[in-house]
Amino acid sequence: MSSEILPSETIVALSGGVGGAKLALGLAKHLADEQLMIIANTADDFEHLGLSISPDLDTVMYTLAGINNTEQGWGLANESWNTMDALEQLGGETWFRLGDRDLATHLERSTRLRRGESLSDVTQYLCEQLNIGCRLLPMTDDPVRTLVVTDQEQLSFQEYFVREQCQPKVLSLDFAGIEQATAQAEFLNVLESDQLQAIIICPSNPFVSVEPILSLAGVRDRMKNSKAPVIAVSPIVSGAAIKGPAAKMMRELNMPSTVSAVAAYYGDLLDGFVLDQRDQEMEPEIAAMGVATSVQQTIMTSLDDRIALAQSVLSFAADLASQ
Amino acid sequence: MSSEILPSETIVALSGGVGGAKLALGLAKHLADEQLMIIANTADDFEHLGLSISPDLDTVMYTLAGINNTEQGWGLANESWNTMDALEQLGGETWFRLGDRDLATHLERSTRLRRGESLSDVTQYLCEQLNIGCRLLPMTDDPVRTLVVTDQEQLSFQEYFVREQCQPKVLSLDFAGIEQATAQAEFLNVLESDQLQAIIICPSNPFVSVEPILSLAGVRDRMKNSKAPVIAVSPIVSGAAIKGPAAKMMRELNMPSTVSAVAAYYGDLLDGFVLDQRDQEMEPEIAAMGVATSVQQTIMTSLDDRIALAQSVLSFAADLASQ
Numbered sequence: 001m002s003s004e005i006l007p008s009e010t011i012v013a014l015s016g017g018v019g020g021a022k023l024a025l026g027l028a029k030h031l032a033d034e035q036l037m038i039i040a041n042t043a044d045d046f047e048h049l050g051l052s053i054s055p056d057l058d059t060v061m062y063t064l065a066g067i068n069n070t071e072q073g074w075g076l077a078n079e080s081w082n083t084m085d086a087l088e089q090l091g092g093e094t095w096f097r098l099g100d101r102d103l104a105t106h107l108e109r110s111t112r113l114r115r116g117e118s119l120s121d122v123t124q125y126l127c128e129q130l131n132i133g134c135r136l137l138p139m140t141d142d143p144v145r146t147l148v149v150t151d152q153e154q155l156s157f158q159e160y161f162v163r164e165q166c167q168p169k170v171l172s173l174d175f176a177g178i179e180q181a182t183a184q185a186e187f188l189n190v191l192e193s194d195q196l197q198a199i200i201i202c203p204s205n206p207f208v209s210v211e212p213i214l215s216l217a218g219v220r221d222r223m224k225n226s227k228a229p230v231i232a233v234s235p236i237v238s239g240a241a242i243k244g245p246a247a248k249m250m251r252e253l254n255m256p257s258t259v260s261a262v263a264a265y266y267g268d269l270l271d272g273f274v275l276d277q278r279d280q281e282m283e284p285e286i287a288a289m290g291v292a293t294s295v296q297q298t299i300m301t302s303l304d305d306r307i308a309l310a311q312s313v314l315s316f317a318a319d320l321a322s323q
Numbered sequence: 324m325s326s327e328i329l330p331s332e333t334i335v336a337l338s339g340g341v342g343g344a345k346l347a348l349g350l351a352k353h354l355a356d357e358q359l360m361i362i363a364n365t366a367d368d369f370e371h372l373g374l375s376i377s378p379d380l381d382t383v384m385y386t387l388a389g390i391n392n393t394e395q396g397w398g399l400a401n402e403s404w405n406t407m408d409a410l411e412q413l414g415g416e417t418w419f420r421l422g423d424r425d426l427a428t429h430l431e432r433s434t435r436l437r438r439g440e441s442l443s444d445v446t447q448y449l450c451e452q453l454n455i456g457c458r459l460l461p462m463t464d465d466p467v468r469t470l471v472v473t474d475q476e477q478l479s480f481q482e483y484f485v486r487e488q489c490q491p492k493v494l495s496l497d498f499a500g501i502e503q504a505t506a507q508a509e510f511l512n513v514l515e516s517d518q519l520q521a522i523i524i525c526p527s528n529p530f531v532s533v534e535p536i537l538s539l540a541g542v543r544d545r546m547k548n549s550k551a552p553v554i555a556v557s558p559i560v561s562g563a564a565i566k567g568p569a570a571k572m573m574r575e576l577n578m579p580s581t582v583s584a585v586a587a588y589y590g591d592l593l594d595g596f597v598l599d600q601r602d603q604e605m606e607p608e609i610a611a612m613g614v615a616t617s618v619q620q621t622i623m624t625s626l627d628d629r630i631a632l633a634q635s636v637l638s639f640a641a642d643l644a645s646q
Contacts, residue, residue: 049430049433049434050373050374050430050433050434050437051373076409080403080405080423082403082405082423082424083406083423083424083426083427083430084427085424085427086423086424086425086426086427086428087427087430087431089427089452090427090428090431090449090452090453091431091448091452092427092430092431092434093434100403100405100406100409100423101405101406101408101409102409103406103409103423103426104406104407104408104409104410104412104413104415105409105413107372107373107406107410107415108410108413108414108415110372110373111372111373111415111416114373125414126413129412129413129414130413
């Protein structure tokens with residue numbers, strides 16, 4: 001049967017928000033704490049109402065802590081909205097919905113960042129408070145900000161994503177600050193580690209969640225040079241994104257919104273690609289790119305689905321590593 | 324009988340937090356909106372969790388808007404504490420209790436201050452949103468911060484007042500920034516106005532709530548030179564403060580905690596002094612200072628009490644003005 005990940009081996013997972021966080025949770029449930037490092041995109045971080053907000057980091061963190069709001073798909077479970085209601089009465093900006101409990105995260109993070117702590121340190125601190133055992137790190141401690149150039153105006157990512165509900169047509173994306181940013185040191189180190197057994201690109205938006213991580217100096221090269229296989233799990237199923245604007249963006253960026261287009265986008269970075277059963281007919285097209293494929297049930301509805309997909313991806317990685 | 328305030332006449336009230344706000348509300352209920360200007364102490368403002376917090380301004384503002392928490396004595400009615408609860412779980416600083424709805428005020432104020440608006444502008448904006456008709460202004464737009472020198476350590480006012488619950492012995496008080504601060508321009512102007520009919524020092528802590536206002540360059544001189552009578556309402560009744568550390572501070576600052584000591588503290592600034600019925604025996608002592616006296620029921624439990632005291636104080640002022 002399939003190979004297994006050994007206790008001494010390390011897995012790195014690159015994640016954006018919701019979709020990525022689901023697989024990250026599956027990995028965290030399956031692996032020992034010390035085996036897993038999750039790197040979250042921070043290019044959609046922003047400053048709002050004076051608070052430093054890290055949407056992807058928080059989505060992963062809340063998901064790993066089991067306190068995320070599964071119905072809403074973002075934010076915290078059992079959330080209340082009294083600050084936002086009061087802010088609305090004061091005529092304040094409420095398009096970015098900050099729940100009362102979620103606000104505590106942003107207040108604490110902002111306080112610590114102002115005090116001079118790095119985002120990595122703050123994230124580690126918050127994870128400890130929330131009893132998260134595995135390592136969750138931002139892709140960088142430096143500010144990187146996705147700018148969405150649309151047919152109407154240039155928007156920050158959250159303006160595009162939340163305020164404008166992804167309605168404007170995307171012409172191009174820019175990651176301001178990416179050239180000056182240094183990838184998280186532990187992340188760079190683990191990419192060069194002999195213990196590294198797999199680099200998993202979670203089913204997150206390739207353009208705005210994964211691309212910023214890959215664009216940090218040293219990351220792509222180290223991923224290519226790593227002996228560990230790089231495996232992407234498709235965020236596209238049957239031509240649509242499970243969540244978010246990935247499919248719409250693909251069309252606007254003049255590529256078909258298909259799983260093969262996702263695989264082609266990652267290109268020679270990939271050793272393996274996990275696609276959904278519903279896209280099985282595209283397997284030969286991806287295999288023809290020289291990328292190993294694994295067809296799975298990738299839509300994660302239950303916790304069991306998340307763990308099952310994590311197990312399948314890890315087995316696929318172990319198979320590729322043993323080849 | 325007693326004289327009346329004419330519609331063209333203006334009243335200025337100097338206020339700290341809770342006690343002052345009660346009389347300010349009584350004045351606001353009795354006077355037309357355009358007749359009343361309330362100047363709030365800002366020396367107990369502070370920056371906390373990255374937010375600009377103005378406790379006295381907010382207490383007056385919430386009281387005037389009728390949304391203050393009367394049981395608790397501070398903050399908003401119908402408040403919830405979910406952000407604080409979550410912040411506590413994250414190991415954050417929760418000694419200064421910020422309610423969920425109250426947080427919106429601080430977020431909006433802080434956002435506007437960062438944008439370059441003055442505290443006066445922000446206060447006016449918030450008052451408009453809360454349908455407050457009279458003018459409420461900070462004593463200054465510049466930062467002034469009360470430092471409490473205690474027998475243990477030097478504390479910011481809120482650290483002394485809230486975190487340490489006024490326990491440390493006060494040795495002296497310092498208003499950092501007071502010499503560089505400019506009193507609010509409208510306030511300075513109205514003190515020179517011919518329309519000014521009374522300057523009322525509300526029943527607030529003389530040392531930490533009123534003294535900072537009086538210490539701003541130009542304020543004390545203009546009050547002395549004004550034709551309008553300056554009337555203080557005693558915050559001390561029967562040797563105790565209705566609320567807060569005024570009486571304890573008086574003892575620690577080596578003065579008796581009596582109404583005459585309050586009158587003596589304000590000294591020749593006063594034309595009139597309102598003391599409680601329970602302190603009637605002190606009236607001759609105060610009259611001997613050359614200060615007119617008015618004995619009233621000064622403890623304000625109900626809204627009617629607030630309005631009745633406001634009316635009495637205004638009648639007293641009109642009597643003094645007509646002399």
